[in-house]
Amino acid sequence: MxxxxxxxxxxxxxxxxxxxxxxxxxxxxxxxxxxxxxxxxxxxxxxxxxxxxxxxxxxxxxxxxxxxxxxxxxxxxxxxxxxxxxxxxxxxxxxxxxxxxxxxxxxxxxxxxxxxxxxxxxxxxxxxxxxxxxxxxxxxxxxxxxxxxxGLILGPYENVGRLPWWLNRIARGGPTLAPGPRDLPMQYVDVRDLAHWTLDAAEAGLGGPYDVASPSGHATMGSFLEACAAVTGGAAELRWTGPERIAEAGVEPWIQLPCWLPPGELHDHMFRADVTKALSAGLTCRPVEETVADTWSWLRSIGGTAPMRPDRSAKGLDAEREAALLGLGG
Known part of the structure; x- marks a missing residue:
């Protein structure tokens, strides 16, 4: 043992x-x-x-x-x-x-x-x-x-506030800001896939550095947010909004819109790595729909409010700023 x-x-x-x-x-x-x-x-x-x-x-x-x-x-x-x-x-x-x-x-x-x-x-x-x-x-x-x-880690037990924020926001329904482009590639790893690979790799005697994330484009912003909408009941109306308009509104990527980075230098840095080494060493990545669904099940099992690490900033966009950006202000 x-x-x-x-x-x-x-x-x-x-x-x-x-x-x-x-x-x-x-x-x-x-x-x-x-x-x-x-x-x-x-x-x-x-x-x-x-x-x-x-x-x-x-x-x-x-x-x-x-x-x-x-x-x-x-x-x-x-x-x-x-x-x-x-x-x-x-x-x-x-x-x-x-x-x-x-x-x-x-x-x-x-x-x-x-x-x-x-x-x-x-x-x-x-x-x-x-x-x-x-x-x-x-x-x-x-x-x-x-x-x-x-890379970006998502899945059940998340205490950073990214996927739980999106799930709760989309569960509220109504017109919902969806940062585009819709086909913008994401790169992340489900926490359980990270865990499984880590123990497998250690047991196999591997050493040195490995970038552990899905291939870039394993999910897109479209497939990610549409999975959130589907699993929470489909009441949200995703309104895809271009990065230029989001920037003009002064909305902060990654923090106010978790998991999203506009195309460009920062996106390349975070979401475009070549992870061939880890994939060749056995990393497998489950579908984004499974990650989202299991996180939603966990979130509901604890009453909908995810724990937050005290050393991490709050995530998400407040309702008034979202409505203003979508042109819904009264």
Missing amino acids: KKLLMLGGTEFVGRAITEDALERGWDVTAFHRGRHAPPPGVRSVHGDRTAPGGLAGLAEGTWDLVVDTWSAAPTAVRDTARLLAGRAGRYAYVSSCSVYAYPAPAGRTEDGALVDGSPDAEATAYPEDKRGGELAAVAAFGDRALLVRA
Whole structure:
């Protein structure tokens, strides 16, 4: 039986990885702060990586694999990886495509230019923090470190506010701003596909960086929002609106219109990567309709309001600005 140490394991990516490991019959230990309960069947060890002596709960024990999703100060990854390097077989660090220097061209691969980062840095900015975490994992584990550079992550348990906002907005129905073009390609990964690939890749002994996202165009803004409309009852009237009009209105892509980036440099950077390496290593991506439907089922099961990470900004466009942009003001 494989033994997994999940650093976190109670929310979104960590929870999906934990559930996948349990389905494989693995022995799972979750090291977390105790704010949320991990799935049943997991052994919990409590600790705070940011506090003095916070790793005391990991002073003993051996594991085949450690999975780390840390997003803040790289020193937390450095200290944990150093502590475990002699007692764990492999270390998978869930990083981000944000580690690539902007602007990355369409077709960028894992060889693309990276932002600067340091394993000894305190928290600075998300891209630099993730790069520092990568360097910390490699410093301790060498080629036993797997760097999972995730793209936009969607799916059940989302605590960032992107897909849940769209689902709730479209469920309200009526004329709904749909940012175009309708055939604009998206690139993302379902959290469960990310989790499954991460455990498969680690079990296969893979190391180094992999960009983990669907092929660009696996979904489009059209198929994404139409899936949201279908699963929530079809009461929304999607009104496709061009990026020029959205820009003129001062609406902020990605934040006020989650998951959407207009054509151009930023879209190429985030949604046009070449993910052949991960696909060749077994990554499979479920249809966007399944991701949307399962997220809607989960959202309804918790009363419609998704949890939000305190370190992330609120997402979405308020109703008055949306109505004004659509010319519906009274």
